[in-house]
Amino acid sequence: MGEGIDDDSQRETIDATPPTHGDLPTPVPSRLELPLGQPDGELPARIGRFVPIACIGRGGMGEVHAAYDPQLDRKIAIKRISQHRKAATDPRARERTLREARALAKLTHPNVVAVYDVGTVEGDIYIAMEFIDGRPLDAWLGERPPWRAVVQAFTAAGRGLAAAHAAELIHRDFKPGNVVRAHDGRVVVLDFGLARTPTVGGIELAPASVLDPKATEGGALLGTPAYMSPEQWRGLPIDARSDQFNFCVALWEALCRSHPFDRTSTLTLANSVSTGDVREPPHDVEVPRRVLKVVRRGLAVAPERRWPSMEALLQALTAAAAPPRWPLAAAGVTALAATVWFTREPPPTAPVDPCIDAAARIDTAWNEQRRGSIAAAFAAIDLGFAPDVWLRVEPELDAWARAWSAAASDACVARQRDDEDAVQLSRRDACVSAALHRFDALVERLGHAQADTAERATSSVAALPALERCADASRLAPVTAATTGEASPPGELEPLQAQLAALMAALDTADRDAIATLSGPVQDAVDAVTDVGLQVEMLRALGTSAWMLGDATRAREQLTRAATTAMASGLDEPFVETVTELVGYMTVLGAGLEVGQTWWSVAEAALRRGGASTRAEVGLLRAGGFLAMTHQQLARAHELAAKAVTLGSEQLGDAHVLTLEAKADLARIALLQHDYDAALSTYAKLVEGARDTFGPLHPNTIELRSFELQARIEAGRIDGVVEAALALPAAFEASQGPRAGGIVWSLALLGSAHLARGDYREAAADFAAGHARLLAAHGPDYRASGLSAEQAAALVLAGDLEAAWAAAQTCETEARDALHDAGDDAAVELASALIDVTRVALATDHRRRAAELVSEIDALHQRRAPDDDSRAVIDVLAAQLALAEGDAVLARTRARAALQWLGEHDLVAPSLEVDALALQAQSEWQSGDARRGLTTAQLALSRAQVTHHHRARNVQRAAAQVVLAALATGELAAADDALATVTAHPHDPRHDAAIDPTIVAELAFARIALADARGAARSATRAALDALALPNHAVLVRRHVDALRRLP
Structure with missing residues (x-):
């Protein structure tokens, strides 16, 4: 039995729920028919600006009045919460109640009672709301309506609950008595008096809760017992899934005309609810089992085993309740036969609009059956995000279908009026037809959606063709033969369009198995295609397919062919779209800046001719920004990304997928520029x-x-x-x-x-x-080596050098095993992993292994030399190794090489630059060139002071070298100045806690050396070094003590 349930403490009659809206009784049907049983003298003169007409009911929370709003000349209902209630007297409860009502006032939905105003009067709280001309749903259910009508009414009420949940509100007391069925058939959920915002798994799902997340009455069991969920009986935290349970109890009761649980007593009810003991429906119930199966899932004891959301439940319910198609078809045949039998001659008919059929073609791709299939597919995906996706995608599909009907009708009307020449009309028809094939193929895939498809559904729908393109002659591909110039025969393109659409849908949903299967027929047909526009689209799809399947060379070939064909034919928009992909892929593959920039500039010129869409322009701007960012042209990258964001926001909207992607680019670039305020604001x-x-x-x-x-x-x-x-x-x-x-x-x-x-x-x-x-999830994987490297670096910082070296060796083994068959293409990845291993080898004093690794990394870099900062990283590692081995000359050479690489390639890498300068300074003063060493160290310090990321770390490293170089030159004042910068930029544990222990030791060594130069005892120096807060870093301490002894 659930905790806190005591039969004596819940002595209410479960079956005695009155036919009212809980604390909001049935609103009166009209102003002229208001009940006059209560003397007018008992009514307040005004409640706020409203004039009470009659009290139409009382409940536990107070009274409900019918009232008149003189300002807007309308009848309303006012719920007045008595000051004797905790909600009106307790300050926290009072404020919470007001916030609840204000939150509900922000919710506008036809199936939720509208709240017009909220306020206080004479210590009471009042809520002015919509006056509904109707009666409680439970009164209507008493007439035993057909089960489909019951499902329809509950579905409408469920939509109201779903809207409330989307606004971060839950009802807590859903039951038929809290629902009104208006005389016009509208179903409205009332009495959100117990509503509050939910929490899920301890994670707040809203950025700022509009209501207090605690229960409305501390420790109270809120809700009507007949409909309460197990968690309500136990007094546990509840969320939207509790509303779902309440809803399913009420719906089961309405469909089966019996309660799903044993209500012999409060105790037996609580027990059966808490154990999930759902009673079988009576034998005479005509409701299909598939419908009751949907409802039964909502009655699960564990909230996580119910439907993921109200929307998911409603989608499944709609699909289960939909009538089979064949009985309708049979009924249609019977009706047709009857019409033929009894009709002697056809009646006069009105002129038929010849374009109705053209617009109605959308019905084959988008109809209730397909809508239900997608709803059921998404509802069957037992992952938290899927219901939200369908909730957002469904109206987008509806909108696209309506737009297609309009486009098809417009194209038909243009043909009927002979507004355009035959070629232009053919181009327009082909565009409309191709778009429908794309839509049809995507809808088909969504109807069989698995998790991956559902995850990409929003982006896939956003990528559907923009239909305004079909009415713009300047943006249409010519429907002519690519070589002979002859017009393509009518209908010739349809099968090819369908093949291409199926492949595009697979690409949009990233289904690699389907891509591999569907790209074959497209590849077989592409060379024989007589329509140049379609051929370009097929080539582009084949290039994208090759890339998705891992064949980068083939991808580049197909996209290059598509781009050159489009350019030669004057197809600006397909050309821009193809170059966008081509530049992106070439950038990833490490192609030079000049090659990518050339393609991009030609595409930009095509764009400027005005023959491309906003989406194409945003895509091209993003590709150019990615190219510039990859080659460290951050100002240029920022400029292009900012243009893409502005254009997307103005033309597509802030919520469009492309706009969001452009904003993600801008945030990433701002981060690389160390503009943290901008980056964090954008994120x-x-x-x-x-x-x-x-x-x-x-x-x-x-x-x-x-x-x-x-x-x-x-x-x-x-x-x-x-x-x-x-x-x-x-x-x-x-x-x-x-x-x-x-x-x-x-x-x-x-x-x-x-x-x-x-x-x-x-x-x-x-x-x-x-x-x-x-x-565990993927087996051996190159990515595992990166996690091993991170673990090794953390263990170095923790001082566990033995464990750190073991993790580094694991990193090396994993990288080599994963990449041993990849050839030159994997050289960069392997070099990156070995760089991580080398860093740990140096930190743990495995210098011989570090030397071997540096040699191998050098060789790998020669095989595939990217334009990034990896070359400089290798040189810095080599300089560190040379200094550890006592070879200051080699260290100086490698440090200078690192700086030269950064300068020649205009690379922005502040920490790497400071490291190289500090190593150069150290090698210079150790090799006897103390004056140059001091100058270089001071340059490193000045650069460190203007860096942002790891500034304290950079300042410490550079300051240590200034001190040591100053000691070698005897300029102790310069050493004091350098240490003052460390004080000005203290170590910030929130920012730079992960400083390499070597740097900590270097700075300590510099301080001690300066003290020693001023007469400090050697024993004090040794004691200070030994006392360094570097647990298990005896290697570092010994190294610096030895170096100190070698000082003059």
Whole structure:
């Protein structure tokens, strides 16, 4: 039995629920028919600006009056909560009640009672709301309407609940008595007097709760017992799924005309609800089992086993209640036969609009059967994000279908009027037809959606063809033969359009198996296609398919052919769209800046001719920004990304997928520019935009949240980051299931957050947990080597050098195993992994292995030399190794090489530049050129002071070298000045906690050396070094003591 249930404490009659709207009784049917049983003298003169006409009921919370609104000349209902109620007297409860009503006032939905005004009068709270001409749903149910009518009414009420849930409100007391069926058939949910905002798994789903997240009455069992959920009986926290349970109890009762649980007594009811003991429906119930099966799921004891949302429940209910198609068809045949038998001669008919059939072609692709199939497919996906996606995608599909009908009708009308020449009309018809094929293919895939398809559904729908293109002659491809110039025969394009559409739908939903299957027929047909526009689209799809299937060379060939064909034929928009993909792929593959820029500039010229859409322009701007960002042209990248954001916001809307993607580009670029305010502001807006576009539990939304947290770490603003990061793994699992890839990367983010806070062992544990998750989900994987490297780095910082070296060796093994068959294409990836291993080898004093690794990395870089900063990283590692081995000349050479590479390639890498300058300075003063060493060290310090990310770390490294170089020259004042900069930029544990122990030791060594130069005793120096707060870093301490002894 559930906790806190006592039969004596709940002595109410379960069956005695009166036919009223809970605390809001039935509104009177009209102003002239108001009940006059209560003397006017008992009515207040006014409630706010409203004039009470009659009291139409009393409930536990107070009274409800019919009233007149003189300002807007309308009849309303006013709920007045008595000051004797806790909601009116307790300040917190009072404020909560007001907030609840104001939150409900913001909700506009035909199936939710409208709230017009909220206020207080004479200590009471009043809520002015819509006056509904109707009667309670339970009174209507007493007439035993057909079961389909019952489902229809409850579905309408359910839509009201779903709208409330979307506004972060839950009802807490749904029952037929709290629903009104108006005389015009509208069904309205009333009495949100117990409503509050939900919490799910301890994670607040709204950015700021509009209501108090605690129960309305502390410790009270809220709701009507006959409909209460198990969690309500137990007094546990509740959310929208409790409303779903209340709803399903009421619906089962209405359909079966019997309660789903044993109501012999309060105790037996509570027990049967808490154990899930649902009674079988009576034998004479005519409701299909498939309908009751949907309702039964909503009665599950565990909330997580119910439907993911009200919307998911309603979709499944609609699909289950839909009549089979064949009885309707049979009825149609019978009706037709009857018409033929009894009609002697055809009646006069009105002229038929010849364009009706053209517009109605959409019905084959979008109808109630297909809508129901998609609803059922999404409802069957037992992941948190799926219902939200369908809730957002369905109206977009509706809107596109309406737009297509209009476009088809316009094209037909133009043909009937002979407004355009035959060629132009053919081009327009082909455009409309191709768009319908795209829509039909996508709808077909959505009707069989699995999790991956549902995850991409919003983006897939956003990528459907823009239909205004079909009416713009300048943007249409000519429907002529590519070689002979002959017109394509009518209908010739249809089968090819259908093949291409199927492949495009597979690409949009990233179904690699389908891509591999469907690209074959398109490839077989592409060379024989006589329509140049269609041929370009096929080539482009084939290029994208090759890329998705891992054949980068083939992808580049097909896209290049598509681009040159489009350019030669003057097809500006297909050319721009193809170049956008081509430049993106070439950038990823490491093609030179000049090649990508050439293609991009030609596409921009085509764009300027005015022959491309907003979507094409935003895509091209993003591709140019990605190209510039990859080649470290950050100002140019920022300019293009900002243009894409502005254009997308103005023309497509802030919520459009392309606009959100452009904003993500802009945030990333701002981060690279160390403009942290701009980056964090953009990420915050992105997360909010993603909540609206994709839903709060969609992987894209959670991923953007993780990006925002990563940006906060980089910006050094880590207050609350660890706590926020702790919630991400559970959020990804709720969204995508226990094998979600996002869980792995959220654990890695949590590790980064712990590193930033100085919790090194916790960080190492996070990276190890992510590593284990990745291997469990995917088996051996190159990505695992990165997590091993992160774990090794965290263990170095924790001082566990033995464990750090073991993790580094694991990283090396995993990288080599994963990449041993990949050839030159994997050289960059392997070099990156070995760089991580080399860093740990140097930190743990495995210098011989470090030397071997540096040689191998050098050779790998020669095979595939990217234009990024990896060459400089290798040179810095080599300089560090040379200094450890005592070869100052070699160290100086490699440090200078690193600086030269950064300068020649205009690379922005502040920390890397400071490291190289500090190493050059150290090598110079150690080799006897102390004056030059001091100058170089001071340059490093000046550069460190203007960096943002890891500024304290950079300042410490450079200041240590200034001190040591100043000692070698005897300029102790310069050493004092350098140490003063360290004081001016103190170590910030929230930002720079993860400083390499070597740097800490270097600075301590510099301070001690300066003290020694001023007469400090050698014994004090040794004691200070030994007392360094570097647990298990005896290697570093010994190294610096030895170096100190060698000082003059």
